[in-house]
Amino acid sequence: MFSRTFLRSVSSDRLDSKNSLNSSYRPGAQSLIVGVFVFSQNFARQAVRPAARPIAFRAPLPFLTQHRLISDETKQAIENAVGSAPVVLFMKGTPETPQCGFSRASIQILGLQGVDPSKFAAFNVLADPELRQGIKEFSDWPTIPQLYVDKEFVGGCDILVSMHQNGELAKLLEEKKVLAETEGEGEKKE
Numbered sequence: 064m065f066s067r068t069f070l071r072s073v074s075s076d077r078l079d080s081k082n083s084l085n086s087s088y089r090p091g092a093q094s095l096i097v098g099v100f101v102f103s104q105n106f107a108r109q110a111v112r113p114a115a116r117p118i119a120f121r122a123p124l125p126f127l128t129q130h131r132l133i134s135d136e137t138k139q140a141i142e143n144a145v146g147s148a149p150v151v152l153f154m155k156g157t158p159e160t161p162q163c164g165f166s167r168a169s170i171q172i173l174g175l176q177g178v179d180p181s182k183f184a185a186f187n188v189l190a191d192p193e194l195r196q197g198i199k200e201f202s203d204w205p206t207i208p209q210l211y212v213d214k215e216f217v218g219g220c221d222i223l224v225s226m227h228q229n230g231e232l233a234k235l236l237e238e239k240k241v242l243a244e245t246e247g248e249g250e251k252k253e
């Protein structure tokens with residue numbers, strides 16, 4: 064079986080309100096792509112995408128591009144949270160019961176890396192809407208979870224996965240001395 068895709072170009076004046084050809088066609092009008100039709104082996108015509116009017120490019124509306132400023136109180140609370148432990152994760156849910164797959168993956172990665180639980184703190188952004196919005200603005204990162212190591216923003220789940228896979232996360236956590244000591248390591252240091 065084969066299929067071909069054809070672009071059909073007609074004048075916008077040849078279309079009526081239902082995007083079908085209008086008999087009152089005026090030659091010389093601007094051409095407009097009105098839809099994509101797929102012709103399969105049996106030549107049945109199917110509209111893949113409905114006709115659209117021409118797109119006019121314009122500057123974004125100001126209210127869509129302005130950033131909301133977080134309150135001083137919220138900013139101070141976030142700074143205190145970020146400084147509360149060497150490794151801080153802002154997540155949806157808790158480490159015991161993550162409420163999204165990305166938060167679950169982040170917790171699993173930190174567990175695989177061997178982060179010392181006494182040097183780790185997690186904050187549930189679902190419990191506080193102000194924290195949920197404020198942390199996004201504080202870090203200038205649009206998604207949650209967000210990881211901070213030694214008060215520095217590392218990234219979200221996608222960054223953690225990448226760093227875990229290429230070894231950068233293990234190196235960072237080791238440099239910051241936030242990994243749990245295994246039994247053998249404690250004996251070697253004495």
